Amino acid sequence: MLIQLIYASSAHPGLSAAELSAIANQACARNRQQDLTGMLVYHDGAFLQVLEGDKLVIDPLYKQIEQDPRHSHIRLIARREIEDREFADWDMALVVTRAFDQTDPEACGIFRDLDEAMSDLSLTPDQAHQALAMFRQGLWRQKAS
Numbered sequence: 001m002l003i004q005l006i007y008a009s010s011a012h013p014g015l016s017a018a019e020l021s022a023i024a025n026q027a028c029a030r031n032r033q034q035d036l037t038g039m040l041v042y043h044d045g046a047f048l049q050v051l052e053g054d055k056l057v058i059d060p061l062y063k064q065i066e067q068d069p070r071h072s073h074i075r076l077i078a079r080r081e082i083e084d085r086e087f088a089d090w091d092m093a094l095v096v097t098r099a100f101d102q103t104d105p106e107a108c109g110i111f112r113d114l115d116e117a118m119s120d121l122s123l124t125p126d127q128a129h130q131a132l133a134m135f136r137q138g139l140w141r142q143k144a145s
Helices: 017-034 055-067 105-119 125-137
Strands: 002-011 037-043 046-054 071-081 093-096
Touching: 002 055, 002 125, 017 037, 017 046, 017 093, 037 125, 046 055, 046 125, 055 071, 071 125, 093 125
Parallel strands: 037 093
Antiparallel strands: 002 046, 002 071, 037 046
16 A cells, blocks of 8 residues: 655754755665655754655654654654655655745745744644645755655
C-alpha cells in the first residue's frame, strides 16, 4: 500500500547548514534505496517533511524519525493512502526558506502564511498540503538529489 506521510518538528537548536545538508543527503540515499520520495522544508528552526512510499517502509522510518535527536516536538500532520505520488521526481527535495529572494511576492506570501503555523507546529493537513504543493511547483527549491 502506497502512503503519504507529512510531519512537522522543531530543529535541534544550532542546527548548522552542514548538518542540514547531511540530513538531506542521508535521506536522499536512504530514500533511493527504499523507493521513497518526498520533500524536506526547513524554515526558521522548523521542519516540514512529506514522505511517500510503501507503508511497510514509511511507518518504521517515521518511528526512527521520532527518536532522532536532531529535532523534537514531532507532530504527525497527515497520513493517507495515495494512488500516485506527488513527489515522484525526487528522492528528497530540500527547501531552505532563508535562501529565497524575499522580494518575490509569491514566496513572501507563502512565508507569511506559514510563519506562525511553522513556529508552533500547528499546521493543519490542508495548510501542509498547500504549502508543499506550492514549494513543489515553485522555482526556489534546492534539489538534494
